[in-house]
Amino acid sequence: MTSAAIFLLVFLLESGAVRSLQPERDRASLLYPYGSDEGDRKTPKLDDGTSPKVSLSVPFTFYGKKHRSLYVNNNGVVSFDARVAQYTPDPFPLADGRPFVAPYWADVDNVLGGEVFYRETTQEALLERVTENINRYFPTVPFAAAWAFVATWDHVAYYGSNTNKGNTFQALLTSNGETSFIVLNYWDIQWTTGAASDGDPDTGLGGTPAHAGFNSGDETNFYNIPGSQSDAIINITMTSNVNVPGRWVFQVDDFKVTGVPTEAPKVADISNCWL
Numbered sequence: 001m002t003s004a005a006i007f008l009l010v011f012l013l014e015s016g017a018v019r020s021l022q023p024e025r026d027r028a029s030l031l032y033p034y035g036s037d038e039g040d041r042k043t044p045k046l047d048d049g050t051s052p053k054v055s056l057s058v059p060f061t062f063y064g065k066k067h068r069s070l071y072v073n074n075n076g077v078v079s080f081d082a083r084v085a086q087y088t089p090d091p092f093p094l095a096d097g098r099p100f101v102a103p104y105w106a107d108v109d110n111v112l113g114g115e116v117f118y119r120e121t122t123q124e125a126l127l128e129r130v131t132e133n134i135n136r137y138f139p140t141v142p143f144a145a146a147w148a149f150v151a152t153w154d155h156v157a158y159y160g161s162n163t164n165k166g167n168t169f170q171a172l173l174t175s176n177g178e179t180s181f182i183v184l185n186y187w188d189i190q191w192t193t194g195a196a197s198d199g200d201p202d203t204g205l206g207g208t209p210a211h212a213g214f215n216s217g218d219e220t221n222f223y224n225i226p227g228s229q230s231d232a233i234i235n236i237t238m239t240s241n242v243n244v245p246g247r248w249v250f251q252v253d254d255f256k257v258t259g260v261p262t263e264a265p266k267v268a269d270i271s272n273c274w275l
Helices: 003-015 017-021 125-139 230-239 268-273
Strands: 054-063 064-074 076-080 100-105 116-121 147-156 167-175 180-188 210-216 222-224 245-253
Touching: 054 116, 054 147, 054 167, 064 222, 076 125, 076 230, 100 147, 100 167, 125 147, 125 180, 125 245, 180 230, 210 230
Parallel strands: none
Antiparallel strands: 054 064, 064 076, 076 100, 100 210, 116 147, 147 167, 167 180, 180 245, 210 222
């Protein structure tokens, strides 16, 4: 790389402008509907806060165990059994046995910016769309969605931020009463780390980066999305295991990964992609 190319790359990474160089995507086709117009609730404007305990009308099976309640945690985690206020992610598997899915576990601060939405739903139009998606990605698994839970982190800021950077990502849990799936959608990822996790308050990078994956709670079974807890996680909007950039889909009652996961390019390799 020339010195000019290196300068441009650093500028793009630090400014968050790298996302504008990604392949064009359709927001509406990636993200499931969310927000106040959909009847969503919001988690409190509280650093390291969580939703109240959400009782589910349909049990959700995760790694073979049925759960009847969950929490939506501001720091990018949907957890069963207990809240997760921890802001610096630990590698999976966790020694303390907490079962949860981490769409993007990092130090979110919705006091500084953004909202965290969630709802349980049996809306017919959404269930039809979810069913169509799952049938496409898992054609050998008979499935018709009867229930869904949608959690969306909308342009959320990072702790200690000196910028207006925000991340938008989503987790959808769905079940037919027996078989369960989780869809993770990543629309816009502009930061990886909060200042309390040794990140740079001016960039939202460095320190201990975000973690994305699944922890069963039995200290043995887990899955880490490629790029987790590395600088490459900022490129998760370009990766997938179902050939849809920014989307990862998993059968989680008896955990399975479909397709061939694509790895996020390393930050050092971004120059080979675009410059």
